[in-house]
Amino acid sequence: MVPFVATCFTVSLWDRVDPMIFGLPFNMAWLVAWLVLTPGLMAIAYRIERRR
């Protein structure tokens, strides 16, 4: 599952302060972005499963 890879296993790739995004340290911005992306992905999965 994509969110698991993105927010868990790859921690050493994104755990850094620079570049700052919208004034947030990079690691913080990355995790917050995935809080929004994860429901998006699940919604897509929900749609697909519904159609079946």
Place this chain on the structure above:
Amino acid sequence: MSPAATALALIVGIVALGSAIGFLAARRSKPNLEDWAVAGRGLGLILVWILLAGETFTTYSVLGISGWIYSKGGPTFYALAYLALGYVIIFFIGPPIWELGKKHGLQTLADYFAKAYRSPILTTLVAVGGVVVLVLYLQLQVTGLGIIVNVASYERIGRGPAMVAATVVTTLFVITSGLRGIAWVSILKDILFVGIAVLVGIGIPLMRFGGVGGMFAQLVRERPGFLTMPGGTTNLTHTWFVTTVLVNSLFIGFPHFFGSVFTAKSGDIVRRNAVLMPLYVLPLALIVFAGCSSILIVPHLAVGDLALLTAIRTTLPPWLLGVVGGAGALTAMVPAAVQVLTASTLLAKNVCEPLAGGRMSEARLALLAKISVVAVFGGSLFLALHSSATLVGLLLMAYSGVAQFAPGIILALTPFKVSPRAILCGMVAGFSAAGYLTIAAMDPFHGFNAGFVGLGVNLLVLFAVNSLSRAKEGCFVSANG
């Protein structure tokens, strides 16, 4: 009025309002255990959402997370990662679990194990283990309540008396409200929580540093390296992060969480909830902002858990401290109520009833559950008064225990036949390993989260025992598999 009196009066007012809502909502319910414990399985999308989400907004979220970022820095980001991942897991296994609950009239985690593996010893152990992790979690809430009253009274009320008073109030609240009442109070709590998250997460940086960006810029300048791992610690590395996030994402194993799945009207509601739920984690990011501000506003505090409230006290007027304190008190009381309700249902239904040899009347069972409420709360209060663990420390311990239920929960949904003995041995081994590492202060163990080590031991033993003793009693096949 003195600042302390203003703050305390507002806290009491908010708590009283919450209790009144719970009491009124509970008047609609019937006096049996099913209604008290799972609200007659009749809650819709919004109430279940709020109840499930309510479990993510606890004292841990308000004081614990800000306290950890204050004292430990970067590793705290685990809190932003694991919740969303846990909901991904619930998205997949939640609906089949709900189906089984509906089909067999299940109310608790132990009921589920009883149906899946038909082993009385395993059922009792799950119930007892469930009570243990819940008591840890409750200890966290009680400690949090003590901190809130202590800081809001400007240290005039000691933490001990504050914890006792808070426990008494919460106990009465649970006994009168039941789950339906609690779900409604949850609404008030969550509105307040989001309000204060915005207030302290955006408001405080704006007042003191000209915005969130300015605050982070200053923090990075003053404390370089603090916001990445291992931050203010030496041993919370990336390995720790990965293993902790994995262990914590198994929070479906928390008995109260598991139980809340059963309160939904349908499996589809559970799934749609899981889709939306990660959004509910966003306010936690604001709390992290607030925690970061408090590093700059009130440096050099000995206890991180006090950081947020102390920062608020020095920045905002007393009445706002009161509102934050009141909201904080509700974020401790509501989850505490759900947890104690679950623990007492487990004790009454899955431990005492079988010991008493068979069926009890619904009314007696409900009475027994209410007596257990008092007992469980008493135990948590005792521990809270005699322990110095940090809020996050307590929660990590509880999660390490909870993860040990996961193999049993998930394997029951698959067509694999696993013997109850294997599940049992694995669970006991996992619990012991995680418990030993935690108590012996060896967590993290070579960088690995203790619960993760426990889970590894758990699975090894499980498969070893299972291949030795071929499964005789089958487990049921999942509803959609």
